[in-house]
Amino acid sequence: MAHRVGILGGDGIGPEVIAEGLKVIAAAGVELDTVNYDLGGARYLNDGTVLPDDVLEEWRDLDAIYLGAVGTPGVPPGVIERGLLLKMRFALDLYINQRPFVSPDHGVDMMVIRENTEGTYAGEGGFLRQGTAHEIATQGSVNTRMGVERCVRHAFELAATTERKHLTLVHKTNVLTFSGDLWQRTFDIVAAEFPQVETAYNHVDAACIYFVQSPEQYDVIVTDNLFGDILTDLGGAVSGGIGFAASANLNPDRTGPSMFEPVHGSAPDIAGTGVANPTAAIISGAMMLRHLGETDAADRITAAAHQLGSTQGGTVAVGDAIAAAVA
Ligand code: IPM
Ligand code: MN
Numbered sequence: 001m002a003h004r005v006g007i008l009g010g011d012g013i014g015p016e017v018i019a020e021g022l023k024v025i026a027a028a029g030v031e032l033d034t035v036n037y038d039l040g041g042a043r044y045l046n047d048g049t050v051l052p053d054d055v056l057e058e059w060r061d062l063d064a065i066y067l068g069a070v071g072t073p074g075v076p077p078g079v080i081e082r083g084l085l086l087k088m089r090f091a092l093d094l095y096i097n098q099r100p101f102v103s104p105d106h107g108v109d110m111m112v113i114r115e116n117t118e119g120t121y122a123g124e125g126g127f128l129r130q131g132t133a134h135e136i137a138t139q140g141s142v143n144t145r146m147g148v149e150r151c152v153r154h155a156f157e158l159a160a161t162t163e164r165k166h167l168t169l170v171h172k173t174n175v176l177t178f179s180g181d182l183w184q185r186t187f188d189i190v191a192a193e194f195p196q197v198e199t200a201y202n203h204v205d206a207a208c209i210y211f212v213q214s215p216e217q218y219d220v221i222v223t224d225n226l227f228g229d230i231l232t233d234l235g236g237a238v239s240g241g242i243g244f245a246a247s248a249n250l251n252p253d254r255t256g257p258s259m260f261e262p263v264h265g266s267a268p269d270i271a272g273t274g275v276a277n278p279t280a281a282i283i284s285g286a287m288m289l290r291h292l293g294e295t296d297a298a299d300r301i302t303a304a305a306h307q308l309g310s311t312q313g314g315t316v317a318v319g320d321a322i323a324a325a326v327a
Contacts, residue, residue: 012266014068020319041072114228
């Protein structure tokens with residue numbers, strides 16, 4: 001039976017890269033039963049809609065969600081990010097954000113596991129005396145033992161399956177002595193269940209140096225939400241560019257659909273010009289197929305995307321080249 005997938009092209013280059021992803025999936029012989037959702041910054045500017053509750057309820061019955069990018073100039077910061085993307089991650093309990101970086105040319109072959117429902121993203125905090133000279137703004141970092149443990153355990157389970165079986169915790173335990181301590185203790189406790197996995201720890205600032213200077217030291221990395229956000233943009237930059245950076249927002253317990261999206265944004269500056277690289281969206285599509293059990297198609301698409309993602313000629317040319325290779 002065809003997999004039922006919600007399609008959220010979104011804004012800017014989002015719909016352009018998702019169209020190529022769908023083309024490649026079809027060429028690989030996988031049938032999807034798609035439902036389109038017109039959501040994002042443009043829709044918000046049009047009629048004020050961000051993410052209605054009934055749409056969210058509808059999504060619970062999908063097998064997966066395939067998302068391009070959301071964000072449009074003119075929308076105040078946070079409206080779409082918090083109201084759509086983060087609401088989706090939190091409500092569907094997509095607690096793992098898995099971001100692979102593979103570039104033999106750059107010596108990179110690593111997977112970043114980013115906690116996706118807590119930390120500074122949780123929305124804890126607020127204003128006091130807003131707009132006055134005595135204004136106070138706080139933005140706390142929420143770290144639950146349950147949330148950290150399920151993320152760390154997922155990372156160990158993944159690391160146990162790789163060739164190197166190596167897992168690095170990235171945090172800032174020397175300064176964030178409360179949240180960092182919880183992460184480190186939880187990591188150490190779970191590590192005892194995985195004696196076959198070799199472990200390491202890096203402070204996040206040092207990890208930025210290693211990402212640039214010696215990325216080959218990494219296999220699997222686990223880190224919190226904000227560190228993971230920043231590190232994965234850097235990961236893209238050091239492994240062939242953000243145009244190759246794919247991601248899976250996973251609900252590993254499969255109590256609902258998982259969501260697949262490129263790491264990059266809507267790039268309004270190049271929208272409509274046909275130059276956006278669809279490779280990140282195409283690899284994200286392959287991650288979706290893997291999650292749906294379509295392992296063979298996922299393998300073929302991933303291999304072709306790595307090989308042909310730098311094809312000249314623009315968005316459609318790259319999509320066509322990869323589609324032809326997997327057909
Ligand atoms: C990402 C993005 C999002 C994030 C934004 C758009 C809310 O940067 O997926 O990395 O910060 O998680
Ligand atoms: Mn980001």
